[in-house]
Amino acid sequence: xxxxxxxxxxxxxxxxxxxxxxxxxxxxxxxxxxxxxxxxxxxxxxxxxxxxxxxxxxxxxxxxxxxxxxxxxxxxxxxxxxxxxxxxxxxxxxxxxxxxxxxxxxxxxxxxxxxxxxxxxxxxxxxxxxxxxxxxxxxxxxxxxxxxxxxxxxxxxxxxxxxxxxxx
Numbered sequence: 518x519x520x521x522x523x524x525x526x527x528x529x530x531x532x533x534x535x536x537x538x539x540x541x542x543x544x545x546x547x548x549x550x551x552x553x554x555x556x557x558x559x560x561x562x563x564x565x566x567x568x569x570x571x572x573x574x575x576x577x578x579x580x581x582x583x584x585x586x587x588x589x590x591x592x593x594x595x596x597x598x599x600x601x602x603x604x605x606x607x608x609x610x611x612x613x614x615x616x617x618x619x620x621x622x623x624x625x626x627x628x629x630x631x632x633x634x635x636x637x638x639x640x641x642x643x644x645x646x647x648x649x650x651x652x653x654x655x656x657x658x659x660x661x662x663x664x665x666x667x668x669x670x671x672x673x674x675x676x677x678x679x680x681x682x683x684x685x
Contacts, residue, residue: 518597518651520574520578520595520596520597523596523597523600523650524563524596526650527544528544530649533646533649533650536642536645536646537564537600537603537604537646539636539642540603540604540642540646541566541567541568541603542564542566542572542600542603542604543564543565543566543567544563544564545565546564546565546566546571550562550571550583550675551675551676552571552573552583552673552674552675553673553674553675554575554581554670554671554673554674555669555670555671555672555674555679556670558575558576559576560573560574560575560581560583560673561573561574563580563596568584568585568586569584569585570582570583570584570585571583572592572599572603573673574596575671578594578595578596579591579593579594579595579671580592580593580594580595580596580598580599581671581673582609582683583673583675583680584610584680584683587677587680587681588610588680588681588682588683589672589673589680589681589683590665590666590667590668590671590672590673590680590682590683590684591665591666591668591670591671591672592609592662592665592666593658593661593662593665594665597650597651597652598653598658598661600646600650600652601647601652601653601654601655601658602655602658602662604643604646604647604650604652604655605643605647605652605654605655605656605658606625606655607625607628607629607631607632608628609662609683610683611624611625611628612625612659612662612663613663613666613683613684621659622656625656663684666682666683666684667682667684
């Protein structure tokens with residue numbers, strides 16, 4: 518399934534769209550904002566997150582994140598991979614930096630445990646979305662995520678200028 522078909526499935530399957538909201542990928546938050554590529558090429562907003570960030574698609578299908586705190590960059594070369602990360606990680610931001618200084622894998626596992634404490638259905642919800650959308654496990658994509666975020670050619674630009682790197 519290509520990304521256009523995948524996006525159509527997300528928009529026309531209410532249970533999938535509703536469950537994605539609980540992972541911070543809300544298709545209803547796809548509003549028009551002035552964000553573009555460094556080349557001047559426009560970005561298409563496809564979803565927003567609960568913190569006011571945006572998931573945008575470049576003309577080549579790459580998915581760019583633009584955060585409300587001014588950080589942004591490429592997160593995946595396609596929507597399928599971006600969804601695997603959004604669904605599979607407790608936090609995209611956490612994949613870039615471990616706040617407590619512990620190794621990333623340990624930090625992500627601890628963050629998942631915290632989420633599970635308040636949301637016992639976390640693993641079941643992830644499994645449902647992985648099965649419905651044929652998503653890989655996010656932990657296999659972490660190196661690619663960090664490499665993607667380092668690609669300056671996809672750093673979004675807004676009315677206030679270029680977004681800061683998500684890498685720290």
